[in-house]
Amino acid sequence: MSRYAEPMARLIEELKKLPGVGTKSAQRYAFHLLRSSDEDASALAEAVRGLKASLRLCSICNNVTDVDPCAYCASPTRNQRLVCVVEEPTSIAAVERARGAQGSYQGVYHVLHGTLSPLHGVGPEQLRASGLVSRVERGDVDEVILATSPTLEGEATASWLATALRGFPVKVTRIATGVPAGSDIEYADEVTMARALEGRRDV
Ligand SMILES: [Zn+2]
Numbered sequence: 001m002s003r004y005a006e007p008m009a010r011l012i013e014e015l016k017k018l019p020g021v022g023t024k025s026a027q028r029y030a031f032h033l034l035r036s037s038d039e040d041a042s043a044l045a046e047a048v049r050g051l052k053a054s055l056r057l058c059s060i061c062n063n064v065t066d067v068d069p070c071a072y073c074a075s076p077t078r079n080q081r082l083v084c085v086v087e088e089p090t091s092i093a094a095v096e097r098a099r100g101a102q103g104s105y106q107g108v109y110h111v112l113h114g115t116l117s118p119l120h121g122v123g124p125e126q127l128r129a130s131g132l133v134s135r136v137e138r139g140d141v142d143e144v145i146l147a148t149s150p151t152l153e154g155e156a157t158a159s160w161l162a163t164a165l166r167g168f169p170v171k172v173t174r175i176a177t178g179v180p181a182g183s184d185i186e187y188a189d190e191v192t193m194a195r196a197l198e199g200r201r202d203v
Contacts, residue, residue: 095197
């Protein structure tokens with residue numbers, strides 16, 4: 001079926017599973033690895049193995065971490081009672097980059113690992129929201145900032161969470177739409193993200 005020797009064909013097949021990698025790129029990477037030193041190839045293989053072996057989700061906020069609780073949840077200098085809810089671990093970087101008039105974000109996070117998407121069969125039970133609700137129920141949180149993206153799914157998720165948290169003595173806010181509607185907050189620049197955070201409003 002393949003013109004390549006089995007080990008090469010296998011590597012190409014695995015590389016093609018990566019986002020944005022088509023057949024041509026996969027072949028280029030595979031041949032690059034074939035030409036690279038044993039050390040470089042082993043280092044890559046070891047890094048991939050280590051990723052799965054040593055990384056886990058933080059038991060408090062669901063962030064991807066090698067220590068539990070993660071660095072944010074364990075930080076004595078961050079406001080542990082201010083929780084910013086994001087869709088993916090990668091969204092944290094966008095919030096961390098935000099630099100506004102009030103400085104950088106000093107609170108902690110809760111990662112949902114997705115958004116509600118009835119069209120794709122993703123309901124509330126598929127989101128990792130229970131940890132957040134427990135934190136709020138215990139009275140550990142003063143404010144929950146809903147920083148899901150201003151997409152259809154992100155808005156649906158934010159309003160579902162706002163409803164789920166209603167009735168608890170916690171302030172629930174939604175980031176302002178400084179982030180362009182329909183875009184992913186992951187790609188917001190630092191000023192836009194800072195404005196979105198500072199302009200948040202009660203929901
Ligand atoms: Zn954490």
